[in-house]
Amino acid sequence: MTSTTTSTSAPEPARRPARRSARDLPPWPVALLACIGVVLFALPLVGLVARAPWTGLWTHLSSRFVVDAAVLSVVSSIAAAAVAALVGVPLAWVLARVSFPGRSAIRALVTLPMVLPPVVGGAALLFALGRRGVVGGPLHDATGLLLPYSIWGVILANAFVATPLVILTVEGALRNLDRRYEHAAATLGASRLRVLWRVTLPMIGPALGVAVVVAWARALGEFGATVTFAGSLGGRTQTLPLAVFVALESNRDAAVAISLVLVALSLGLLISLRDRWWPSR
Amino acid sequence: MNTDAMSTTASGLEADIRLRRGEFELDVSLSVEAGETAALLGPNGAGKSTIVAAVAGLLPLNGGSVRLAGSVLDDPAAGVFVPPEGRRIGVVFQDQVLFRHLNALDNVAFGLTSRGMRRALARERAQDWLDAMDLGDLGHRRPRALSGGQRQRVALARALACEPDLLVADEPLGSLDVTARNRLRRNLAAHLSSGRNGGSASPAARRHGAGGVPRLLITHDPTDAFVLADHVHILENGRLTQSGTPDELRRAPATAYAADLSGINLVRGTARDGEITVADDDPTPSPTGRRPAVVLHAADTSMFGAVLATIHPRAIALHRERPSGSPRNVWRTTAEAVEPLGDITRVLLGSPLPLTADITPGAAHELLIRPGTTLWVSVKATEVDLAPDSRD
């Protein structure tokens, strides 16, 4: 188990004989701490699996409120990931490519949701876009539009916490991309938009893919901002994490069952990512 | 600015480049006529790549102007700047810079579709170009599955496919190993010289008229410059220190750097198993009738046919007595001229093989070399570099 987490010598396996040289093995303090790390992450999972109501699992998962929450979660998290990509990629491009005064302040601002407690983020959204919010108030008065208590509120709250992940990942990828590819495309007659679409984005494709999937996973697990901004109503705004939280109060088996689904979903996704996108070199 | 005079033909490049990048200042005027290949030769950091960027429109000028084919591309004083995508300049970048997410065919077709050609037609054209580069069946490969030489040919095809008004090649042979270098140099020469000498040009190059455009070759390798270019401009620290034909530069180098690289000896001949029979360039018959053929020995035994042997002037050792030991190439000659060039003393050697040798002033003094002094020459076989001769 530990060897998978510590082996970093992938580039030269072809040259190496089958037997591992001593350099491949971690020094013992590294191995020990890595072990502790694995245990730290594996234990809660073990706890969850141990508590799982295996016999009644299907009954729990097929209950109305779980299905409703699952559908809402999938729809809203995908939408949030799309919003995160749509907003995050251009923002990352500007941050990576345009030099302007206050750029670091803007970068700090847009990555703030990563460090802000989600509940605070949700409250801030409420104060800004709620019915009595700075922007939401006039908007509601003029159009009757109300973001909280609707799936739009869920998507917005999810996107709020997920977008910084896209921005940081994509900005890093853009900074690492050799500008000469874009220069070459320009000398070949490609307009700036075509360069972005046909060269820049495809070339940072792997990073972009990781960014969107991680943003999606973050949105799927979002709790604090969602419940604070959008509330929690079965079938309308109650996502899987909210359902877990409420179910913990009354029906622990159901809560554990839902949690297992979330864990399985995320784990499967992250494992598939490892093979697909994360450079194995 | 005297560009109004239009000293060159309307289809050439006229560049008067003034650029500041931090501490570095670039001030270079050069012109390349249609059908001509100009080499910009200079050490690392001289500003070569900055010139590429300025000509291609990747860096706007601070002063001066760039004109190509009669139209102004950049003139800050007049407020004119044509962005790179609006210029018809084919650039072969250093390290190729092929799009790694596209296969070879789509790399070549990229410029065509960018300029509005239908995808299917662009692919057809791109295939023609790959065929011309002997890459016809490698179109489906991604760049990483191609060899260095193949990548370079794809890059050349990509730059030429758009039928540019100017071809700029930035260190086109820089990242290749010796064998690939030699093969590609021949290939490049064929494409660069197709206007002047249609015989060796590829069909696609002929059809698309690549030979008629001005060509700018950026390099730090004097061999590339002297072999491939009609005119050589020497760039040092942001300034052109000398311009002229390769022969002119070799005859009268103006700076130490120019002297150093212009002393490079280029010898044409025919190679066979590491023996190079030197061609007799001299049209005047020798007094004794047919001159004896000179044979050079090279360590590289892989080349056959017409070659260009390169011998660095510092690799030539001079002696008063016949040297003992291992050098494969030893002959007797006379010193024709002795020129002190600062740190070195340049000795021009006479028949049977007119070469330039650079020795230290101390050695020159010790050997008592004067014009007419009889000397023994020795050159190690490993110091004779061979390249395919593509001039004919």
Next chain:
Amino acid sequence: MGGVCAATHDTDVAQRATWTRRCAALALLVMTPLAAGCAASEGDVDGSNRSGASVSGATLEGSLHVLVAASLLPVAEVLAGDFELLHPGVDVQIAGAGSSALREQVLAGAPADVFIPADPSHLQTVRHEVGISGEPVVVARNSLVLAVPAGNDAGVAALADLTRPELLIGLCAAEVPCGAHARAGLSRAGIEPVPDTDEPNVRALVTKLAAGELDAAVVYASDARTAAGIESLGWDAGSAPETTYEAAVLTRAPNTQAAEAFVDFLHSAAARDTFVAHGFGAP
């Protein structure tokens, strides 16, 4: 702020009492065992039995861990301060959270002396699995009320307005006590509410209501009394749903003496006044 504590036998950290309490609350929320690290205690040389409450004559000392329902947290902080004035040797640490979360902590072995959930049903599991010393004591009652944001812009007048779809209505989720009691009470009155959100706890509900993001909600009378920006409209349909807070001393309480004294204190007349002042009903 209380005096600086001197380190004694069980722990070695000297902390200000308030800080300690906050730290413990936080730690309990995150990871219960850590709370032990924040504990501090104080030996009081001065005789401490100055109160008129029914406290035994022995000198009380050490730290006391009290787990209270979230709705009790504000009043519990005040009462803990009062208790510490009476017993300077005791350092009361209050941790507040949802009752079921607290129950899980107790079952998982959290170092607690006193447990006061919002619904006595939570005590049953604890009694069976962990053990309770003596009988639980009712220390306060709370009733549910219809509440509106200050100003009542939507013109909500009665519980029946909870059925108006054009209003933004909030309730507690049915799974938590305030939600269960509210629904039971409304159901008795024949009212079918149409909530726009079922908040997972009453604090979240109060926050939204106070921010004006809801037109009406059913919350505890204590919240309606103490939270800023909220007005109570009472309960206009029969008897208001009620919940009782029962305090229990855990069998394995590390500081049984202080725990029992604290529960007795909560039952005292002085504590009752404090409860009432915070909107609670007397036991």
